[in-house]
Amino acid sequence: MDVEKVGRMAKDRKIDLVILGLLAHENLTGYDIKKRIDGAISFFWKGSFGSIYPALSEMEKQGLVKRKNSNKTGGREKIVYQISKSGKDALKQWLNDEQATNDLKYETLLKTYFGGLEDRSITLRNIEVFEKQVKGNLELLNFYKENLEKVLEEADHVHYYLTVLFGIETYEAYLRWCNKAKKIMKEH
Amino acid sequence: MDVEKVGRMAKDRKIDLVILGLLAHENLTGYDIKKRIDGAISFFWKGSFGSIYPALSEMEKQGLVKRKNSNKTGGREKIVYQISKSGKDALKQWLNDEQATNDLKYETLLKTYFGGLEDRSITLRNIEVFEKQVKGNLELLNFYKENLEKVLEEADHVHYYLTVLFGIETYEAYLRWCNKAKKIMKEH
DNA sequence: ACGATATATATCAAAACGATATATAAGAGC
DNA sequence: GCTCTTATATATCGTTTTGATATATATCGT
Numbered sequence: 362m363d364v365e366k367v368g369r370m371a372k373d374r375k376i377d378l379v380i381l382g383l384l385a386h387e388n389l390t391g392y393d394i395k396k397r398i399d400g401a402i403s404f405f406w407k408g409s410f411g412s413i414y415p416a417l418s419e420m421e422k423q424g425l426v427k428r429k430n431s432n433k434t435g436g437r438e439k440i441v442y443q444i445s446k447s448g449k450d451a452l453k454q455w456l457n458d459e460q461a462t463n464d465l466k467y468e469t470l471l472k473t474y475f476g477g478l479e480d481r482s483i484t485l486r487n488i489e490v491f492e493k494q495v496k497g498n499l500e501l502l503n504f505y506k507e508n509l510e511k512v513l514e515e516a517d518h519v520h521y522y523l524t525v526l527f528g529i530e531t532y533e534a535y536l537r538w539c540n541k542a543k544k545i546m547k548e549h
Numbered sequence: 550m551d552v553e554k555v556g557r558m559a560k561d562r563k564i565d566l567v568i569l570g571l572l573a574h575e576n577l578t579g580y581d582i583k584k585r586i587d588g589a590i591s592f593f594w595k596g597s598f599g600s601i602y603p604a605l606s607e608m609e610k611q612g613l614v615k616r617k618n619s620n621k622t623g624g625r626e627k628i629v630y631q632i633s634k635s636g637k638d639a640l641k642q643w644l645n646d647e648q649a650t651n652d653l654k655y656e657t658l659l660k661t662y663f664g665g666l667e668d669r670s671i672t673l674r675n676i677e678v679f680e681k682q683v684k685g686n687l688e689l690l691n692f693y694k695e696n697l698e699k700v701l702e703e704a705d706h707v708h709y710y711l712t713v714l715f716g717i718e719t720y721e722a723y724l725r726w727c728n729k730a731k732k733i734m735k736e737h
Numbered sequence: 738a739c740g741a742t743a744t745a746t747a748t749c750a751a752a753a754c755g756a757t758a759t760a761t762a763a764g765a766g767c
Numbered sequence: 768g769c770t771c772t773t774a775t776a777t778a779t780c781g782t783t784t785t786g787a788t789a790t791a792t793a794t795c796g797t
Binding site for chain 1: 751752753754755756760761
Binding site: 401402403404405407464470473475476477498505516517519520521522523524525526527531533534535537538541542545549 | 592655663664686707711719730
């Protein structure tokens with residue numbers, strides 16, 4: 362007999378969490394959301410109109426957000442969105458989920474940014490999970506580094522070596538941040 | 550009169566450069582390419598089969614790569630690709646182009662990785678361009694940081710503060726790398 | 738001989754990117 | 768007052784990428 366096929370879940374849209382996180386603090390238009398993302402968040406997350414507006418209208422259908430007001434009379438229309446109860450629930454569920462894609466887009470950072478919605482222990486735990494991942498990657502990079510140092514004289518290898526150094530330098534910075542962040546979270 | 554509309558260039562596929570860069574060193578199958586990307590490159594670049602195979606067949610049409618051999622008799626077919634003269638030219642042109650998208654995917658790192666094809670001065674210059682970008686971002690982040698320190702007691706602001714600290718920590722690491730990399734490139 | 742894993746190509750829906758179109762409001766400069 | 772530029776704001780479109788799955792063969796351990 363076959364294993365039950367689940368297919369793809371309808372929650373692969375990462376932009377949803379960004380939008381919900383921002384709306385959890387204040388009511389915003391799609392344009393506002395874009396501005397917020399282009400601000401402090403842009404160092405670890407991106408988002409374009411082409412993903413924001415479709416996400417908003419679909420989340421509206423799903424009941425995760427609702428229109429606060431739609432000023433259509435006089436002047437350019439302006440749709441202000443507000444997060445709903447179920448939207449806040451979805452956001453909290455994501456925050457509490459230990460899994461995070463820390464490949465290039467740092468989901469942990471996003472969770473930290475929106476961490477104010479949950480207990481500090483949640484942010485703390487998310488940082489610790491991230492820290493473990495980073496330590497694993499750092500080990501691997503150091504292994505690469507040692508191997509490359511043996512053949513550094515050969516053509517091209519200096520270039521590979523430099524990129525590995527980049528990885529080590531940044532992952533070490535991540536670990537330093539983990540320590541700082543944990544300390545700040547504990548002290549407050 | 551209107552400014553001439555150019556439309557979108559047919560070279561938005563970043564994966565092409567990754568593939569060409571890898572093929573510049575050795576002939577590879579699509580599967581091999583995926584393995585290479587998942588290796589040392591994965592710390593700053595990603596790629597999936599869904600982008601690699603279509604890119605390969607389109608680049609073949611464009612004459613940037615060609616089939617070395619296509620073993621179809623006996624066993625699973627295996628298509629080994631080889632870079633062409635025009636493919637190498639395209640790669641070199643990209644390496645020499647100062648512009649680089651260093652948002653989340655680090656094009657400068659990719660250029661450093663494949664830098665062996667051109668003079669060391671090219672890699673050096675690309676690093677310097679990157680360094681300038683990083684310095685600009687770091688300034689901005691420090692501005693954010695100072696502003697946040699004034700309101701750190703308010704709700705949520707510790708969480709925003711932590712993400713800014715992350716940015717600063719990593720960008721400082723990038724600058725450290727720039728110095729190391731420049732030194733290594735100059736010394737050799 | 739069997740089962741698991743590695744090799745290898747290919748495709749698909751969903752998501753994201755990046756650019757452009759459209760429209761209004763606000764200011765700046767003349 | 769008029770025009771030009773910039774900021775606000777929504778929306779869409781083609782292209783690219785992701786992530787998952789389908790398919791098939793080879794290899795290796797037990």
